[in-house]
Amino acid sequence: MELSRIVITGLGLTAPNGNNLAEFRRNLLQGVSGITMVDVRYMGRWPAGMCTFDPLRYQRKKDVRIGTRAGSISIYCAREALADSGIDLARRDLSRIGVFLGITEHGNVETENEVYNISQFKYDTKFWTHHHNPRTVANSPAGEVSLNLGTTGPAYTIGAACAAGNMGLIHAAQMLRLREVDFAFGGGVSESPQTFGIFAGFKSQNALASHADPTKASRPFDKARNGIVISEGGCIYTLERLEDAQARGAKIYGELAGYCVNSDATDYVLPNPERQAECVRRALANAGMTVDDIDIVNTHATSTPQGDIQECQAIAAVFRDRREPAAINNTKSFIGHAMGAAGALELAGNLPSFDDLVVHPTINVDDLDPQCDIPGLVLNRPRAIKRVDAILNNSFGMLGINSTLIIKRFPAHPTHP
Amino acid sequence: MTKDECKKLVIDIIADIAPDEDLSGVKPEVRLRDQLQLDSMDFLDIVMELRKRYGIEVPEADYMQLASLDSCAEYLTPKFQAKV
Numbered sequence: 001m002e003l004s005r006i007v008i009t010g011l012g013l014t015a016p017n018g019n020n021l022a023e024f025r026r027n028l029l030q031g032v033s034g035i036t037m038v039d040v041r042y043m044g045r046w047p048a049g050m051c052t053f054d055p056l057r058y059q060r061k062k063d064v065r066i067g068t069r070a071g072s073i074s075i076y077c078a079r080e081a082l083a084d085s086g087i088d089l090a091r092r093d094l095s096r097i098g099v100f101l102g103i104t105e106h107g108n109v110e111t112e113n114e115v116y117n118i119s120q121f122k123y124d125t126k127f128w129t130h131h132h133n134p135r136t137v138a139n140s141p142a143g144e145v146s147l148n149l150g151t152t153g154p155a156y157t158i159g160a161a162c163a164a165g166n167m168g169l170i171h172a173a174q175m176l177r178l179r180e181v182d183f184a185f186g187g188g189v190s191e192s193p194q195t196f197g198i199f200a201g202f203k204s205q206n207a208l209a210s211h212a213d214p215t216k217a218s219r220p221f222d223k224a225r226n227g228i229v230i231s232e233g234g235c236i237y238t239l240e241r242l243e244d245a246q247a248r249g250a251k252i253y254g255e256l257a258g259y260c261v262n263s264d265a266t267d268y269v270l271p272n273p274e275r276q277a278e279c280v281r282r283a284l285a286n287a288g289m290t291v292d293d294i295d296i297v298n299t300h301a302t303s304t305p306q307g308d309i310q311e312c313q314a315i316a317a318v319f320r321d322r323r324e325p326a327a328i329n330n331t332k333s334f335i336g337h338a339m340g341a342a343g344a345l346e347l348a349g350n351l352p353s354f355d356d357l358v359v360h361p362t363i364n365v366d367d368l369d370p371q372c373d374i375p376g377l378v379l380n381r382p383r384a385i386k387r388v389d390a391i392l393n394n395s396f397g398m399l400g401i402n403s404t405l406i407i408k409r410f411p412a413h414p415t416h417p
Numbered sequence: 418m419t420k421d422e423c424k425k426l427v428i429d430i431i432a433d434i435a436p437d438e439d440l441s442g443v444k445p446e447v448r449l450r451d452q453l454q455l456d457s458m459d460f461l462d463i464v465m466e467l468r469k470r471y472g473i474e475v476p477e478a479d480y481m482q483l484a485s486l487d488s489c490a491e492y493l494t495p496k497f498q499a500k501v
Binding site for chain 2: 060061062065066121126127129130131
């Protein structure tokens, strides 16, 4: 069966260092971190990534009060993506528009807030809000988008731990190819810094980053890295079948070339480089590409001592036969780990490379860990390269879920189809 | 606690529940739902805020007493007075 070609025609984002693609990209090229110290309930001050977008740009105050932070992030990103795509919803069949958002988790924030709330009333549950259930159902962020836009097609989340951002795009593409929808919002969101439980969980796991200077806390590949910086954020793309995008003369950011999602089946939290490498290889096969076709590899590396090494091993194993090393970078060094948004945001930070042929660096690498020293790392300064025709984006998550997404230039470079 | 003071407390709650609404011209004799964008969930929020802020319980059978500012004042003022 001939599958429809799927293209990206718009995007909206909010990251700790930027509320639109231009601002985000500028800060990635100028080495500007978005990490600050924040107060975490019960735990004091920790480095984290918080976004500064204005929720009231697209929501009423009442909707912000009733909804969730993840919902506000989702609505902001979806509205920005919609505007960027040039689509007029009034002229579309709203039942043929889908919303597919990756999430690492949802409901922790709202549940913790209510437990804290009733703790002020001697834990009497009659003070528990009636908003709790709609706020915490797993489809909540996507549902808030459908409420805000008035779209009546499928709108739900994809729970895939920290592999989820890629999954939002992948699932959107699948639904377009199945012709279940004609226009799709796909991406990922995170409100995780609002929950102390995630900080406390990583701390108990000895995987929470600490540093006197918050902008230095997220430092993948550096010898002194000591854990994850938890961030919020969102990035939502509009995706369409190529023929639909071309028929309306849409701006096209890139074409979804291939992908893979697989599972380690080995551990609750520890990654498995063999399965990660398999995920990358299968994504290449799915795209009909070889390692020589990939120009930028955006790593998942979260700045944990073991995880970074294992991903580097996986990438080195897959790319060892490449003639010239691909450029390898990491966006979390700027924005921390945006959880469900990570894959989608990190891809967005690299898409402008199709146009400017510059690779944003991994910052904060003062002393490269020899075990992470693989060919092609772009460290501390941007690097201009001769060709950017394909970007490979890795996102991995707990319970051993891996996702790799490959986006290629559109239209293809005439000498490199 | 007078009835006017009671109405002021209810308006303060509504201002938090429905922050986009202009409450300057609310008519006390007209049903709140007929002049403001309030739904059943909002009334549950009003009930919850009365409980949290003032320890006042409004049983479900009495929710209709909160229909207008005037009926709120009739129903709630004795409850506030009983708290003093």
